[in-house]
Structure formats: structure tokens, C-alpha cells
Amino acid sequence: MKTLLLLILWGTIGNHTTTTGPGDGRIIFENECAKCHGLDGTKGRFGAKNLQKSKLTDAEYLKIVSNGRFIMPAWKKRLTGEQINQVINYIKELKK
Numbered sequence: 222m223k224t225l226l227l228l229i230l231w232g233t234i235g236n237h238t239t240t241t242g243p244g245d246g247r248i249i250f251e252n253e254c255a256k257c258h259g260l261d262g263t264k265g266r267f268g269a270k271n272l273q274k275s276k277l278t279d280a281e282y283l284k285i286v287s288n289g290r291f292i293m294p295a296w297k298k299r300l301t302g303e304q305i306n307q308v309i310n311y312i313k314e315l316k317k
């Protein structure tokens with residue numbers, strides 16, 4: 222019963238463009254972010270920052286990815302909070 226409720230909620234909340242599950246930060250990044258940031262985070266299209274050199278805190282990542290900055294779109298309307306966390310975890314992995 223609880224699972225069913227969660228599935229219904231998952232389907233109705235937000236209008237996410239990509240359907241993903243846990244650990245899919247990479248898929249989200251490749252679909253939504255790589256066109257400007259490049260697959261490895263270094264492309265820098267439209268002045269996008271090199272994500273491998275980024276020195277932001279988790280809170281700053283959350284703020285920038287959710288609300289956007291200049292050309293960078295705000296993602297909170299297109300991705301769920303969980304998807305935003307997944308993609309942030311993935312861009313932190315790019316730095317290694």
C-alpha cells in the first residue's frame with residue numbers, strides 16, 4: 222500500500238523531463254547538462270564553468286543547480302529534489 226502511494230506521488234509531483242532511479246546522476250548529467258558542460262564537465266559552452274575545477278560547497282551546488290545562474294537554467298522545475306542531489310553527486314565525482 223505504501224509503495225503504491227509513493228508511485229502515485231512520483232508520477233504526479235513535478236514535471237521532470239527524465240525518468241530516473243537512484244544512482245542515475247550520470248544519465249541526468251548526460252541528458253541535461255552535458256550540452257553546455259560537456260560529458261567530462263570541461264566544455265564551457267556559453268561561458269559554463271569547468272566543473273572539474275569547481276570549488277563549491279554542497280549548499281552552493283544545490284543553490285546554483287536549483288535556481289540557475291545567468292545563462293544556466295534553473296533545474297528545480299524540471300528535476301525532482303532527488304534528481305538534483307543525484308546529479309550533484311555525479312559532478313563531484315567528475316573532479317576526481
Ligand code: HEC
Pocket residue numbers: 249250253254255256257258266267268269270271272274275276277282285286290291292293294296308309312
Ligand atoms: C544552457 C547551458 C547550461 C546547461 C544546460 C547547464 N549549465 Fe551549468 N552552467 C552554465 C553556465 C553558463 C554556468 C556559469 C554561470 C556563471 O556565470 O556563474 C554554469 C555553472 C554551473 C555550476 C557552477 C560551477 C562553479 O564552479 O561556479 C554548476 C555546479 C553547474 N553549472 C551545474 C550544472 C548541472 C548539474 C546541470 C544539469 C542539471 C547544468 N549545469 C546545466 C550553463 C549551463
